[in-house]
Amino acid sequence: MMHESRLKSLLDDRESGAPATRIVRIMSERGALSAAQIARLTGLARSTVSMALAELRQSGIVVEVPGGEEAAKGVGRPATALTLNPEAGTCIGLHMSLDDIQLVVADVSHSVIAEQNIAMQRDYSPEEAAAATKAAVERTYRENGLSACGLLGVGVSVSAPVSPDGTVQRASIVPTWAGVNIRDAFEPVFGSPILADNESNCAAIAEMMWGAAIGCEDFVLFKIDLGVGGAIVSGGRVMTGIAGGAGEFGHLSLDPDGDLCRCGNRGCLELTASFNRPLEQLSRLYGRRMTMDDAIRLAEQGDVGARRLIEDTAAVAGRGLALVGTLINPPLIIIGGRMALAGDILLAPLVAAYEKHTLIKARDVAERLRTRITIGKFTENDKLLGAVGLVLRHHGRLD
Amino acid sequence: MMHESRLKSLLDDRESGAPATRIVRIMSERGALSAAQIARLTGLARSTVSMALAELRQSGIVVEVPGGEEAAKGVGRPATALTLNPEAGTCIGLHMSLDDIQLVVADVSHSVIAEQNIAMQRDYSPEEAAAATKAAVERTYRENGLSACGLLGVGVSVSAPVSPDGTVQRASIVPTWAGVNIRDAFEPVFGSPILADNESNCAAIAEMMWGAAIGCEDFVLFKIDLGVGGAIVSGGRVMTGIAGGAGEFGHLSLDPDGDLCRCGNRGCLELTASFNRPLEQLSRLYGRRMTMDDAIRLAEQGDVGARRLIEDTAAVAGRGLALVGTLINPPLIIIGGRMALAGDILLAPLVAAYEKHTLIKARDVAERLRTRITIGKFTENDKLLGAVGLVLRHHGRLD
Numbered sequence: 171m172m173h174e175s176r177l178k179s180l181l182d183d184r185e186s187g188a189p190a191t192r193i194v195r196i197m198s199e200r201g202a203l204s205a206a207q208i209a210r211l212t213g214l215a216r217s218t219v220s221m222a223l224a225e226l227r228q229s230g231i232v233v234e235v236p237g238g239e240e241a242a243k244g245v246g247r248p249a250t251a252l253t254l255n256p257e258a259g260t261c262i263g264l265h266m267s268l269d270d271i272q273l274v275v276a277d278v279s280h281s282v283i284a285e286q287n288i289a290m291q292r293d294y295s296p297e298e299a300a301a302a303t304k305a306a307v308e309r310t311y312r313e314n315g316l317s318a319c320g321l322l323g324v325g326v327s328v329s330a331p332v333s334p335d336g337t338v339q340r341a342s343i344v345p346t347w348a349g350v351n352i353r354d355a356f357e358p359v360f361g362s363p364i365l366a367d368n369e370s371n372c373a374a375i376a377e378m379m380w381g382a383a384i385g386c387e388d389f390v391l392f393k394i395d396l397g398v399g400g401a402i403v404s405g406g407r408v409m410t411g412i413a414g415g416a417g418e419f420g421h422l423s424l425d426p427d428g429d430l431c432r433c434g435n436r437g438c439l440e441l442t443a444s445f446n447r448p449l450e451q452l453s454r455l456y457g458r459r460m461t462m463d464d465a466i467r468l469a470e471q472g473d474v475g476a477r478r479l480i481e482d483t484a485a486v487a488g489r490g491l492a493l494v495g496t497l498i499n500p501p502l503i504i505i506g507g508r509m510a511l512a513g514d515i516l517l518a519p520l521v522a523a524y525e526k527h528t529l530i531k532a533r534d535v536a537e538r539l540r541t542r543i544t545i546g547k548f549t550e551n552d553k554l555l556g557a558v559g560l561v562l563r564h565h566g567r568l569d
Numbered sequence: 570m571m572h573e574s575r576l577k578s579l580l581d582d583r584e585s586g587a588p589a590t591r592i593v594r595i596m597s598e599r600g601a602l603s604a605a606q607i608a609r610l611t612g613l614a615r616s617t618v619s620m621a622l623a624e625l626r627q628s629g630i631v632v633e634v635p636g637g638e639e640a641a642k643g644v645g646r647p648a649t650a651l652t653l654n655p656e657a658g659t660c661i662g663l664h665m666s667l668d669d670i671q672l673v674v675a676d677v678s679h680s681v682i683a684e685q686n687i688a689m690q691r692d693y694s695p696e697e698a699a700a701a702t703k704a705a706v707e708r709t710y711r712e713n714g715l716s717a718c719g720l721l722g723v724g725v726s727v728s729a730p731v732s733p734d735g736t737v738q739r740a741s742i743v744p745t746w747a748g749v750n751i752r753d754a755f756e757p758v759f760g761s762p763i764l765a766d767n768e769s770n771c772a773a774i775a776e777m778m779w780g781a782a783i784g785c786e787d788f789v790l791f792k793i794d795l796g797v798g799g800a801i802v803s804g805g806r807v808m809t810g811i812a813g814g815a816g817e818f819g820h821l822s823l824d825p826d827g828d829l830c831r832c833g834n835r836g837c838l839e840l841t842a843s844f845n846r847p848l849e850q851l852s853r854l855y856g857r858r859m860t861m862d863d864a865i866r867l868a869e870q871g872d873v874g875a876r877r878l879i880e881d882t883a884a885v886a887g888r889g890l891a892l893v894g895t896l897i898n899p900p901l902i903i904i905g906g907r908m909a910l911a912g913d914i915l916l917a918p919l920v921a922a923y924e925k926h927t928l929i930k931a932r933d934v935a936e937r938l939r940t941r942i943t944i945g946k947f948t949e950n951d952k953l954l955g956a957v958g959l960v961l962r963h964h965g966r967l968d
Contacts, residue, residue, distance in 0.1 A: 331898075331929070333938055339929070388811075402896070404803040411898025412787075413938035415929035421895050423926045424823070426888065433928055489825065496820050497801070497896055499730075499810025527822045529832055530730070530738070530814035539732055539812035 177231050177258040177278070178322060181565040189214055189222040194231065194254060198278060198562045201379060202235050202251035223252060231258050254278040259320045262307060263557030265327040265369065266347075268292060271303060274551075275310055276558045278322070280380060284310045285554070293346050296355035304359045323363035323564060325557030326352050327372040331414035336366045339414050365560035370417055371408045372556025373506055373548065374401035379559045381547035382504045390500045391546065392419060392491050394483075394516070395462070395507035396449075398440040402498060420444065422490055443487035445509055448479040466512045480512055481519045488523025495528035495541060506546040513545060576630050576657040576677070577721060580964040588613055588621040593630065593653060597677060597961045600779060601634050601650035622651060630657050653677040658719045661706060662956030664726040664768065665746075667691060670702060673950075674709055675957045677721070679779060683709045684953070692745050695754035703758045722762035722963060724956030725751050726771040730813035735765045738813050764959035769816055770807045771955025772905055772947065773800035778958045780946035781903045789899045790945065791818060791890050793882075793915070794861070794906035795848075797839040801897060819843065821889055842886035844908055847878040865911045879911055880918045887922025894927035894940060905945040912944060 181198060183191045192212045197203060200211070209219045226232040233255045256277035265272040271288040288306050290298065311318055328347070331339040336353040352366035367375075374391040377383045383391075387406040393399045398420030402409040409416040420440030421433045428437020441447075445462050452460040452468075455475060468476035491503065503524075509516055521543050525531050532540045548555060579593045591611045596602060599610070608618045625631040632654045655676035664671040670687040687705050689697065710717055727746075730738040735752040751765035766774075773790040776782040782790075786805040792798045797819030801808045808815040819839030820832050827836020840846075844861050851859040851867075854874060867875035890902065902923075908915055920942050924930050931939045947954060 339934060339938075388808075404808055405806055407804055409803055409897065411929070412900040412940060413898055413929045413934045415898035416896065418895055418898075418928050421928040422892050423888075423895070426926060434930075435926060435928065489822075493821050493892060494896065496817050496822070497815065497893065498808065499812055499814035499817075501811040527825060527834060529817050529820040529834065530810070530812045531833075535738060535812045539738070541811060 176229065177254070178320065180231070181259075181322065189218050190226055193219065193222055193226065195565060197232070197252070197254050198565045199379070201279065202253040204251050208252075227252075230255055256281055259322045260311075260316055261322050261558045261561040262324040263327070263554040263561075264303060264324065265372075265553045265557065266299065266329065271299060271306075272554055273303065273306055273310070274554045274558065275307070275314070275316065276555075278562065280555065280558055280562070282551075282555075283316070284314050286310060296347065296350050296352075300356050300359040303356070307360075321360075321362050323365060323561035324356060324360050325372070325560035326356065326364065326366040327369045327553040327557040328352065328366060329369050331411070331418065332366050332368050332371075333412075333414040334410050336364070337414075363561070363564060365557075365564050367408070367410075367556075367560055368401075368414060368417075369553040369556075370399040370401045371410065372554075372560065373546075373552035374403055374408050374417075374504075374556070375559040375563065376548050376552045376556035377504050377506070377546050378403060378406075379562070380555065381552075382544055383502060386502050388500055389502035389504060390494055390498060391417075391504045391506055392487075392494065393507035394443065394445070394487055394505065394509040396444055396446050398444045398487065398490070399507075400494075402500075419490060419494060422493060424490065439487070439490040443483060443490055445483060448483050452476060452479060462508045463511070466509075466515075469512065469515050477515065480509070480515050483509075484516045484518075484520040485523045488520040489527045491520065492524045492527035495524060495530070499530055500541055503541060503543045504546040505543065506549060506552060508549055510545045510549050517543070517545060575628065576653070577719065579630070580658075580721065588617050589625055592618065592621055592625065594964060596631070596651070596653050597964045598778070600678065601652040603650055607651075626651075629654055655680055658721045659710075659715055660721050660957045660960040661723040662726070662953040662960075663702060663723065664771075664952045664956065665698065665728065670698060670705075671953055672702065672705055672709070673953045673957065674706070674713070674715070675954075677961065679954060679957055679961070681950075681954075682715070683713050685709060695746065695749050695751075699755050699758040702755075706759075720759075720761050722764060722960035723755060723759050724771070724959035725755065725763065725765040726768045726952040726956040727751065727765060728768050730810070730817065731765050731767050731770075732811075732813040733809050735763070736813075762960070762963060764956075764963050766807070766809075766955075766959055767800075767813060767816075768952045768955075769798040769800045770809065771953075771959065772945075772951035773802055773807050773816075773903075773955070774958040774962065775947050775951045775955035776903050776905070776945050777802060777805075778961070779954065780951075781943055782901060785901050787899055788901035788903060789893055789897060790816075790903045790905050791886075791893065792906035793842065793844070793886055793904065793908040795843055795845050797843045797886065797889070798906075799893075801893075801899075818889060818893060821892060823889065838886070838889040842882060842889055844882060847882050851875060851878060861907045862910070865908070865914070868911065868914050876914065879908070879914050882908075883915045883917075883919040884922045887919040888926045890919065891923045891926035894923060894929070898929055899940060902940060902942045903945040904942065905948060905951060907948055909944050909948050916942070916944060 180191050180194045196211050205219050209216045232252050235251050235253050256279040259278045261276050263274045269292050274285040275283045288302050337351045338347045353364045356364045383389045389403050391401045400419040401417040422439045423435045425437025431438035449460050465476050469480050579590050582590045595610050608615045631651050634650050634652050655678040658677045660675050662673045668691050673684040674682045687701050736750045737746045752763045755763045782788045788802050790800045799818040800816040821838045822834045824836025830837035848859050864875045868879050
């Protein structure tokens, strides 16, 4: 814990532009990097980087990591890389749910040190959320022997559009939070930087920093779950929209005479491409309540009904995703959400529908110009890891 | 013409980072700027900017412009501003059409010095295009007393997706050009930088540099004409997509069982939201061939049929645009294309349909979080001016 305040002061130094500051910032944003990558990303001379790294390693802020799993999988990590010392600081990630708050404490290498669910009364207020979170954080830090002065910030994932200033726009999960400014609610309690974003935007950040989009500055995240959502990343930046509404794929209104959606429009993609209705049908058929995990398990075991429901829903989702493709033509589309656990059972019919309905089809262009569609790395912890990512990116931003 | 080579060498200097270089680059990209704006945009100290500007003015590269029309309209131009001397360099903008090539020569303040249509045989080859353009350029330069050594580059607008390396992906107007690399075709003939992009992307650049999106880094351009197209600008960058297919709003496939579109999909927005079919109906009704200008004039004169056709088409287009809004939630949407000349006759029903079908509705959010929808500044010369803009932005890029 001895290096906490040194790292924090390096990250907080937005003026001097000293090499050590620029190096720890880029590491906090990108994770493990080689000296050559650091030189390229910071624009510093190789010799300057070498000198600064030697000093940072000597003072224990930066440590060497062996080429591990990531390098073996060839996802862009170098064989020998340097990373921030995991002991040098902590971040908190929060996700607000209907009747609980999920909390993780992670180190600067985004390893989860502790996680916890805080039970809440339904319709809990922002003040209650801040107080309960603060108490849980103090207890967790005490139990894990962590020092509060190493806290770099608190990232908050919200199940609603969040405007760039941190205000919740339309609250679907916690209806009473519409209009609440997350920063105003949490900053007085924590006294640390508070970063808030929509849960799908957080998930995109997790995939970009540590998942299926490492090294990719432009991609789309498409989440299929009990709802449908996602995020658009352009030039390394999650597009938020002026009111935090960008990437709301589930609310593409496809049929203006269709069923009413909770958003107030008709015929939204979410009504036919999420797994709510398929699970209702499956539950009726089997006479017991079915979860997405049940449906996936059944389909994997060869159950023709479960398989058909997943395939049909994937086809509808793929047609919606084709519209996103026609608009964005991204290099990479990552499929996330719990249904992504179905793997190829979901992916194959989804890709087929995408190719049928989108403008630029794989068969029409050279391989290097094709949109790649792949299952994401994170399907469960994505919101929370992304909330941690918000904090690290905040410090990493070289502005 | 005495300053041409000096400006060109300043623009070409990508290494030194000298204040004068950074200032002329930002001016070539942004047009007229105050000293304060230059300091902010370049990150240079005010005193450094003043000294460099004094020197640039003395050598005639930069001139002062009075606060003109733009400042009066309050679109972000300062009352007293500096701009590159229009005599200090020239750019060429080209647009490839079915049976002609449109050409403009503009100075660095993007004033058009000369324009010309070069008649071509249908299905003309890239080599023929390059040769004919070269001959026309030489004649135009000679006739206008311009020096070829002041040529900063050639921008080419293409009616098809263009991949970032300059390759035409799907050729709709000039079918034989699919797979042609525009740079390879024109560079040997001109020996100057060749920049190519889709015509809607060029139009977006024109609006961003000199039109309705001045000072706006994030916006959508939606073009309604005999086709429907557009562009998405994010963080000051036109999104191209991996194969140049981003922003193809006309090919959003809304009805998978609808009519076949020329793109190979069914039920594309362009089939119902462009003015092709309305003009056919109007022509049948009036027994003579009607153009968009005829339809607009009739509607303005109170013709109920023309007005109804424009309103209905605007409603369909607005529903399509609502999907773009749900995906991007942009601060600003600019309506372009020839039908934009209909002004409020088009805009009112279009905005009403947008508000009905998009996710984040104006009535639900604070005024500063609302998407603004407005008619663009350029409806005719947008492609050509944007092609000129490609050249200026190429030099302006501070990389």
